[in-house]
Amino acid sequence: MNEIEIFSPASVANVSCGFDVLGFCLDSVGDVMRISKTKKPGVTIGRVTGQSLPKDPLQNVASVAGLALVKEVGCDFGFQIDIDKKIKPGSGIGSSAASAAGAVFGINELLGAPFTRNELIRFAMEGEALASGAAHADNLAPVLLGGFTLVRSNASLDVIKLPNPSELVATIIHPRIELKTMHSRAILKPNVPLNKAVEQWGNLGAFVSALYTNDYELLSRSMKDKVIEPYRALLIPKFHETRQAAIDAGALGSGISGSGPSIYALSKGEETAIKVGKAMESHYKNLDLEYQIHVSKVNTEGIKIISHS
Amino acid sequence: MNEIEIFSPASVANVSCGFDVLGFCLDSVGDVMRISKTKKPGVTIGRVTGQSLPKDPLQNVASVAGLALVKEVGCDFGFQIDIDKKIKPGSGIGSSAASAAGAVFGINELLGAPFTRNELIRFAMEGEALASGAAHADNLAPVLLGGFTLVRSNASLDVIKLPNPSELVATIIHPRIELKTMHSRAILKPNVPLNKAVEQWGNLGAFVSALYTNDYELLSRSMKDKVIEPYRALLIPKFHETRQAAIDAGALGSGISGSGPSIYALSKGEETAIKVGKAMESHYKNLDLEYQIHVSKVNTEGIKIISHS
Numbered sequence: 001m002n003e004i005e006i007f008s009p010a011s012v013a014n015v016s017c018g019f020d021v022l023g024f025c026l027d028s029v030g031d032v033m034r035i036s037k038t039k040k041p042g043v044t045i046g047r048v049t050g051q052s053l054p055k056d057p058l059q060n061v062a063s064v065a066g067l068a069l070v071k072e073v074g075c076d077f078g079f080q081i082d083i084d085k086k087i088k089p090g091s092g093i094g095s096s097a098a099s100a101a102g103a104v105f106g107i108n109e110l111l112g113a114p115f116t117r118n119e120l121i122r123f124a125m126e127g128e129a130l131a132s133g134a135a136h137a138d139n140l141a142p143v144l145l146g147g148f149t150l151v152r153s154n155a156s157l158d159v160i161k162l163p164n165p166s167e168l169v170a171t172i173i174h175p176r177i178e179l180k181t182m183h184s185r186a187i188l189k190p191n192v193p194l195n196k197a198v199e200q201w202g203n204l205g206a207f208v209s210a211l212y213t214n215d216y217e218l219l220s221r222s223m224k225d226k227v228i229e230p231y232r233a234l235l236i237p238k239f240h241e242t243r244q245a246a247i248d249a250g251a252l253g254s255g256i257s258g259s260g261p262s263i264y265a266l267s268k269g270e271e272t273a274i275k276v277g278k279a280m281e282s283h284y285k286n287l288d289l290e291y292q293i294h295v296s297k298v299n300t301e302g303i304k305i306i307s308h309s
Numbered sequence: 310m311n312e313i314e315i316f317s318p319a320s321v322a323n324v325s326c327g328f329d330v331l332g333f334c335l336d337s338v339g340d341v342m343r344i345s346k347t348k349k350p351g352v353t354i355g356r357v358t359g360q361s362l363p364k365d366p367l368q369n370v371a372s373v374a375g376l377a378l379v380k381e382v383g384c385d386f387g388f389q390i391d392i393d394k395k396i397k398p399g400s401g402i403g404s405s406a407a408s409a410a411g412a413v414f415g416i417n418e419l420l421g422a423p424f425t426r427n428e429l430i431r432f433a434m435e436g437e438a439l440a441s442g443a444a445h446a447d448n449l450a451p452v453l454l455g456g457f458t459l460v461r462s463n464a465s466l467d468v469i470k471l472p473n474p475s476e477l478v479a480t481i482i483h484p485r486i487e488l489k490t491m492h493s494r495a496i497l498k499p500n501v502p503l504n505k506a507v508e509q510w511g512n513l514g515a516f517v518s519a520l521y522t523n524d525y526e527l528l529s530r531s532m533k534d535k536v537i538e539p540y541r542a543l544l545i546p547k548f549h550e551t552r553q554a555a556i557d558a559g560a561l562g563s564g565i566s567g568s569g570p571s572i573y574a575l576s577k578g579e580e581t582a583i584k585v586g587k588a589m590e591s592h593y594k595n596l597d598l599e600y601q602i603h604v605s606k607v608n609t610e611g612i613k614i615i616s617h618s
Contacts, residue, residue, distance in 0.1 A: 020511075021507065021510060151511060152511045152527075152531060153508065153530075154507075158530060160518050189503065190502060191500040193500055194499055194500060197501050198328060201327065201514075203461060204510045204514045205331070205510075205514060206467070209459060209517050209521075218469065221462075221467060
């Protein structure tokens with residue numbers, strides 16, 4: 001195999017109750033990446049469309065992640081990465097994770113897949129570290145493994161794939177302001193009240209249980225965040241109104257997607273998810289602020305191969 | 310039915326990663342309670358053996374919990390509670406929870422069971438509040454529902470029963486010092502570092518997942534506590550040595566049972582659990598401190614009816 005074209009999906013991290021540990025993979029939004037073998041060793045960035053991204057291999061998350069993998073295996077040829085970047089950087093739906101995970105996935109395939117998808121996470125982390133200042137696997141894990149994932153430990157990269165109740169459909173509204181993860185991380189307090197932390201882990205435990213038992217009502221009751229959301233909500237215009245509109249329109253829950261500014265909702269069934277999208281945009285329509293709506297099933301597979309040769 | 314005799318079991322709360330939310334029920338340790346109808350309305354404490362407990366109905370957790378139930382249903386007769394108290398108060402294996410849960414369970418049965426076991430938790434909470442100063446359902450839930458339980462919310466008493474990997478066996482060592490829950494609660498800090506809280510909820514999410522998938526290795530990796538244990542360990546003689554001895558002897562994990570001083574371990578299989586018990590007592594044998602060892606399967610049923618008439 002000399003060339004591979006892949007779909008590297010967007011993802012939603014945190015999912016209200018699981019800051020830095022929980023995430024799920026989207027299906028209708030993602031980048032298209034082509035990775036090709038080159039004679040010259042190393043990893044280079046080729047054609048970039050859709051968004052403007054750094055061409056310097058040491059400044060681009062895709063090549064930085066790819067280089068981490070190449071450095072470990074050692075090989076006498078190289079790779080070029082072409083990116084059709086459809087996920088906007090700073091949108092809160094895992095733009096850098098899609099680039100980093102896509103790069104290592106593609107290169108791994110061209111090398112004959114020496115690593116499992118789970119093992120690839122640690123290479124992709126180097127790209128994430130460049131993008132966000134602190135490396136977290138909560139977007140990378142769902143992009144590589146698909147479905148819902150839990151990062152038990154970011155330090156040891158102990159990542160678990162969770163089950164996916166089949167009727168869940170996500171709605172995302174992306175207001176066109178850019179929030180750098182490092183800025184939305186800086187607004188957080190270094191300490192949290194113990195009683196709020198207890199609420200949070202009670203909710204996360206219940207959320208995980210609900211995924212196993214297809215208990216949509218329990219999922220709904222668990223999608224709460226009193227630890228992170230109160231601070232990050234300050235950075236997102238009309239957050240509370242939009243979240244409430246989603247709930248009122250029938251969403252099981254809604255909150256900040258990753259570090260924002262995108263707001264996600266999860267609903268039972270596509271019909272409700274579409275209705276929820278309409279409700280969520282109602283507060284943006286009258287603002288002089290562009291936005292985009294995505295409705296997507298949970299992508300249980302993660303990165304998909306489009307073609308190879 | 311005029312009289313009922315029940316076994317009201319001990320329980321382990323927190324289970325390292327689930328402070329105030331997680332718990333499981335023991336099978337080989339528990340109180341025997343007899344609840345009988347009386348002509349005189351109200352709830353009285355009759356014969357108490359095993360331990361010395363308050364006879365004043367307003368000072369005894371069993372009668373306080375029972376009164377909460379009786380007050381709600383209203384009835385023109387009353388109840389007497391006889392207790393053979395085998396769980397030592399202040400031992401950290403849910404002594405007050407067994408009393409409170411046993412009382413409401415027995416009275417509910419004598420009333421024709423108007424409430425489910427889950428619904429009884431809120432009445433038993435009134436007994437727990439008397440015992441610990443702050444009411445938590447993390448011991449009551451496993452005593453009433455059996456197996457492993459998760460309290461999603463202490464405020465709304467949203468309690469979930471979790472599955473129970475069949476080979477899990479608990480070992481408990483109870484050093485004979487008494488720790489009041491309110492004292493071991495007072496030693497905790499009101500705030501926790503966000504990064505420690507994230508580790509904790511990553512572990513709890515993984516623990517819940519592992520219960521569903523019978524993943525003993527993942528259970529083992531998840532039984533960590535960097536939030537509460539560092540403080541409460543100070544109150545327990547030889548805690549770190551005992552915990553380490555349990556792990557070295559093959560336990561999946563070990564930590565403080567509830568608010569201590571008991572230390573619990575979970576092992577795969579009874580043989581290992583017995584070996585773990587021997588290892589745990591090695592550090593107590595040379596101290597001038599009494600202790601007790603319990604080895605117990607997880608009790609999946611909770612409170613059991615011994616006889617009724």
